[in-house]
Amino acid sequence: MISDRNIDIRMKLGKILKSMRENAGYNIKDFSEIANIERNGYSMIEKGERNVSVGILCKICTALNSTPAEIFKAKEFCREEKSENDKPKDIELSEEMLDKINMKKLGIVIKKNREKAGLSQQKFADANGFNRNEINRIENNRAQPNHDLIMRTCYLLNIDLEQFLEDFK
Incomplete structure:
Protein backbone atom coordinates (compact mmCIF):
# COMPACT_ATOMS: atom_id res chain seq x y z
CA MET A 1 0.00 0.00 0.00
CA CYS A 78 11.90 21.96 1.81
CA ARG A 79 9.84 21.02 4.80
CA GLU A 80 7.49 23.60 6.26
CA GLU A 81 7.64 24.36 9.96
CA LYS A 82 4.93 22.48 11.79
CA SER A 83 4.00 22.03 15.39
CA GLU A 84 5.53 19.09 17.21
CA ASN A 85 2.21 17.22 17.03
CA ASP A 86 2.05 17.55 13.23
CA LYS A 87 5.57 16.30 12.51
CA PRO A 88 5.99 12.68 11.48
CA LYS A 89 8.60 10.84 13.49
CA ASP A 90 11.07 10.75 10.62
CA ILE A 91 10.84 14.39 9.53
CA GLU A 92 14.40 15.23 10.54
CA LEU A 93 17.61 13.55 11.50
CA SER A 94 18.80 15.58 14.45
CA GLU A 95 22.46 16.08 15.30
CA GLU A 96 21.83 14.09 18.48
CA MET A 97 20.53 11.13 16.47
CA LEU A 98 23.44 11.45 14.06
CA ASP A 99 25.88 11.33 16.98
CA LYS A 100 24.28 8.13 18.29
CA ILE A 101 24.65 6.30 14.99
CA ASN A 102 27.53 3.88 14.83
CA MET A 103 29.34 5.41 11.86
CA LYS A 104 31.20 2.19 11.10
CA LYS A 105 27.91 0.37 10.75
CA LEU A 106 26.34 3.19 8.73
CA GLY A 107 28.41 2.41 5.65
CA ILE A 108 27.32 -1.22 5.86
CA VAL A 109 23.65 -0.21 6.21
CA ILE A 110 23.84 2.16 3.24
CA LYS A 111 25.50 -0.52 1.11
CA LYS A 112 22.95 -3.15 2.15
CA ASN A 113 20.02 -0.92 1.25
CA ARG A 114 21.63 0.25 -2.00
CA GLU A 115 22.26 -3.33 -3.12
CA LYS A 116 18.76 -4.36 -2.03
CA ALA A 117 17.42 -1.67 -4.39
CA GLY A 118 19.59 -3.09 -7.18
CA LEU A 119 21.68 0.06 -7.63
CA SER A 120 25.35 0.19 -8.52
CA GLN A 121 27.53 2.61 -6.60
CA GLN A 122 27.67 4.79 -9.72
CA LYS A 123 23.89 5.01 -10.22
CA PHE A 124 23.38 5.58 -6.51
CA ALA A 125 26.03 8.30 -6.43
CA ASP A 126 24.61 10.02 -9.53
CA ALA A 127 21.10 10.04 -8.08
CA ASN A 128 22.39 11.41 -4.77
CA GLY A 129 24.53 14.11 -6.35
CA PHE A 130 27.79 12.62 -5.10
CA ASN A 131 30.65 10.92 -6.91
CA ARG A 132 31.11 7.16 -6.81
CA ASN A 133 34.42 7.38 -4.95
CA GLU A 134 32.73 9.21 -2.09
CA ILE A 135 30.03 6.52 -1.84
CA ASN A 136 32.72 3.83 -1.95
CA ARG A 137 34.65 5.54 0.85
CA ILE A 138 31.49 5.77 2.99
CA GLU A 139 30.53 2.14 2.39
CA ASN A 140 34.06 1.05 3.33
CA ASN A 141 34.13 3.25 6.45
CA ARG A 142 36.84 5.59 5.19
CA ALA A 143 34.50 8.62 5.28
CA GLN A 144 31.38 9.62 7.17
CA PRO A 145 28.13 10.46 5.41
CA ASN A 146 26.49 13.76 6.12
CA HIS A 147 22.88 14.51 6.98
CA ASP A 148 21.93 15.20 3.33
CA LEU A 149 23.27 11.87 2.09
CA ILE A 150 21.35 9.96 4.75
CA MET A 151 18.10 11.81 4.00
CA ARG A 152 18.48 11.48 0.21
CA THR A 153 19.37 7.80 0.62
CA CYS A 154 16.11 7.25 2.48
CA TYR A 155 14.17 9.14 -0.18
CA LEU A 156 15.79 7.44 -3.18
CA LEU A 157 15.43 3.97 -1.70
CA ASN A 158 11.89 4.73 -0.51
CA ILE A 159 12.78 3.96 3.12
CA ASP A 160 11.47 5.87 6.12
CA LEU A 161 14.25 7.29 8.27
CA GLU A 162 12.88 5.35 11.21
CA GLN A 163 13.09 2.11 9.20
CA PHE A 164 16.63 2.99 8.08
CA LEU A 165 17.75 3.63 11.67
CA GLU A 166 16.16 0.36 12.80
CA ASP A 167 19.34 -1.43 11.61
CA PHE A 168 21.29 0.35 14.34
CA LYS A 169 19.31 -0.99 17.29
Missing part, protein backbone atom coordinates in the same frame (compact mmCIF):
# COMPACT_ATOMS: atom_id res chain seq x y z
CA ILE A 2 1.29 3.45 -0.91
CA SER A 3 1.37 5.93 1.96
CA ASP A 4 0.12 9.50 1.73
CA ARG A 5 3.70 10.64 2.28
CA ASN A 6 4.91 8.75 -0.80
CA ILE A 7 2.11 10.22 -2.88
CA ASP A 8 2.99 13.69 -1.58
CA ILE A 9 6.64 13.20 -2.56
CA ARG A 10 5.66 11.99 -6.03
CA MET A 11 3.38 15.02 -6.47
CA LYS A 12 6.14 17.41 -5.37
CA LEU A 13 8.65 15.78 -7.69
CA GLY A 14 6.16 15.93 -10.57
CA LYS A 15 5.57 19.66 -10.00
CA ILE A 16 9.30 20.34 -9.92
CA LEU A 17 9.95 18.37 -13.10
CA LYS A 18 7.03 20.02 -14.91
CA SER A 19 8.24 23.47 -13.90
CA MET A 20 11.80 22.71 -15.00
CA ARG A 21 10.59 21.27 -18.33
CA GLU A 22 8.37 24.27 -19.01
CA ASN A 23 11.15 26.70 -18.03
CA ALA A 24 13.39 24.93 -20.53
CA GLY A 25 10.72 25.59 -23.19
CA TYR A 26 9.66 22.00 -23.91
CA ASN A 27 6.25 20.41 -24.26
CA ILE A 28 5.87 16.85 -22.97
CA LYS A 29 6.14 15.26 -26.42
CA ASP A 30 9.39 17.01 -27.35
CA PHE A 31 10.91 16.59 -23.91
CA SER A 32 10.20 12.85 -23.73
CA GLU A 33 11.88 12.43 -27.13
CA ILE A 34 14.94 14.42 -26.04
CA ALA A 35 15.14 12.51 -22.74
CA ASN A 36 14.58 9.22 -24.60
CA ILE A 37 11.73 8.14 -22.31
CA GLU A 38 8.17 7.07 -23.01
CA ARG A 39 5.82 10.05 -23.25
CA ASN A 40 2.94 8.47 -21.29
CA GLY A 41 5.30 7.34 -18.54
CA TYR A 42 6.83 10.79 -18.24
CA SER A 43 3.39 12.40 -18.19
CA MET A 44 2.40 10.09 -15.31
CA ILE A 45 5.57 11.08 -13.42
CA GLU A 46 4.73 14.78 -13.77
CA LYS A 47 1.20 14.12 -12.51
CA GLY A 48 2.55 12.21 -9.51
CA GLU A 49 0.88 9.00 -10.66
CA ARG A 50 4.08 7.02 -11.11
CA ASN A 51 7.33 6.57 -9.21
CA VAL A 52 10.45 7.61 -11.04
CA SER A 53 13.35 5.17 -11.20
CA VAL A 54 16.92 6.29 -10.74
CA GLY A 55 17.63 5.55 -14.41
CA ILE A 56 14.70 7.64 -15.65
CA LEU A 57 15.60 10.43 -13.23
CA CYS A 58 19.13 10.47 -14.65
CA LYS A 59 17.74 10.71 -18.22
CA ILE A 60 15.45 13.56 -17.17
CA CYS A 61 18.32 15.38 -15.46
CA THR A 62 20.54 14.98 -18.51
CA ALA A 63 17.83 16.42 -20.77
CA LEU A 64 17.32 19.33 -18.35
CA ASN A 65 21.06 19.86 -17.91
CA SER A 66 20.53 19.39 -14.18
CA THR A 67 21.37 16.92 -11.41
CA PRO A 68 19.18 14.93 -9.02
CA ALA A 69 20.72 16.92 -6.17
CA GLU A 70 19.45 20.18 -7.70
CA ILE A 71 15.96 18.72 -8.02
CA PHE A 72 15.88 17.53 -4.41
CA LYS A 73 17.12 20.90 -3.19
CA ALA A 74 14.19 22.66 -4.86
CA LYS A 75 12.02 24.68 -2.49
CA GLU A 76 9.10 22.28 -3.00
CA PHE A 77 11.08 19.64 -1.09
